[in-house]
Amino acid sequence: MSTATSPLTTATPPRRTPIDWRVRFGVLSLIWGFSFLLIKVGTQSYAPFQVTFGRxxxxxxxxxxxIAVRRERLPRGLRTWGHLTVAAFILNAVPFSLFSYAELTIPSTLAGICNAxxxxxxxxxxLVALSEDRPTRRRVGGLGLGFIGVLTVLGAWQGFSGLDVTGTAMALLASLSYAVGWIYVRRALAGNSSSHLSLTGSQLFMATLQLAVVTPLFTDLPTSFPVVPLLAVVALGSLGTGLALLIQYGLVAEVGPTTGQMVTYFVPVIATAAGVAVLNEPLHWNTPVGAVVVLVGAALTQHRSGSSRTARKSEPKPAPQRLSPTPVTADQP
Known part of the structure; x- marks a missing residue:
């Protein structure tokens, strides 16, 4: 669910699709926006780790x-697989699980906004880990504005009354985990000769193995399989993770990361609308107002000076990495 890309390069160019990129952009926004609703529905009958494993x-x-249809080769080398295992833990296993646990006690609308x-x-x-990423006044201002938006969403002036502190903290930690993972991938896997598809598929595979080990240790085997929550988990994985990544990759490759990253700003809007309309979740004035402030701040943090943009033109075009309804990072979408 989160929306994020990484600076991995791909050895094979993406194949063109007859479907206009604007249509795919809208579909991707809907898929990722509804992912938080699907998590909520899934956790109504299954343990959070089970929802994450199914996803x-x-x-x-x-x-x-x-990968099989395109006859892609899997990555080679123990070093590469080691990095993919770490990336899978930080970018998939941890944030996916945290969002699932968070939505046991917080609305899906709040989870979607925290993801933003x-x-x-x-x-x-x-600013700390990447020496080439220097701050500008606009970006620093956007950072401050964004966190003011977070405080607005949470109702800080009321002492955060009505919110589950643990669930909210988990959702924010999940978003932080995406950012940490992005920096790790940028440092460890940039320039890898394997294709984006094979790297991403391999990363998800390693995350699946990690959850396959953890889930039986902390959960009991379900005694029943309610249809609606089960379908929600299937849709969350096949659409919200698998298909969404394929769409995102094609978008970024076709229209570039700047346009591709705009999907991030639609996800919390759709997540909020879905939670209110489908799940009847409450909506107070500070939630949409704070969300708008968060998105404006996030947009400002993506701004780069003219010299920074010029320097980056010589870099290889980034390929989408994630991994979820989302994360977005400084480079992306």
Whole structure:
């Protein structure tokens, strides 16, 4: 669910699709926006780790089919697989699980808005970890504005009354995990000769293995399989993770990361509308107002000076990495 890309390069160019990119952009926004609703429905009958495992399993299955159809080669080398294992933990296993646990106690609308803070965390961390990512007044202002928006969403002036602190903290930590993972991938896997598809599929596979180990240790095997929550988990994995990644990759490759990243600003809007309309979740004035402030701040953090943009023109075009309804990072979408 989150929306994010990485600076991985791909050895094979993406194939053109007859479907206009604007249509795919809209579909991707809807898929990722509804992912938070699907998590909420799934956790009504299944444990959070089970929802996360199902999401990863079905998402991996979709990418495995795509890899087979395109006859892509899997990454080679223990070093590469080691980095993919770490990336899978930070970008998939941890944030997916945190969002599932968070939505046990917070509305899906709040989870979707917390997910939108990923660019803010990304910029804050990149200023420390990436020497080439220098701050500008506009970007620093956007960072401050974004966190003011977060406080508005949470109702800080009321002492955060009515919110579950633990669930909200988990959702924000999930967003932070995306940002940490992006920096790790940028440092560890940039320039890898394997294709984006094979790297992403392999990463999801490693995350699935991690959840396959963890889930039986902390959950009991379900005694029943309610249809609606089960379908929600299947859709979350096959559509919200597998298909969404394929669409995102094609979008970024076709129209570039600047346009591709705009999907991030539609996701919390759709997540909020879905939660209110379908799940009847409450909506107070500070939630949409704060969300708008967060998105404006996030947009400002993506701004780069003219010299920075010029310098980056010589870099290889980034390929989408993630991995979820989302994260977004400083480079992306």
């Amino acid at each position: 990863l399993f079905f998402g991996t299955a979709v990418l495995a089919v795509a 803070t990923s660019p803010l965390w990304g910029m804050l961390l990149s």
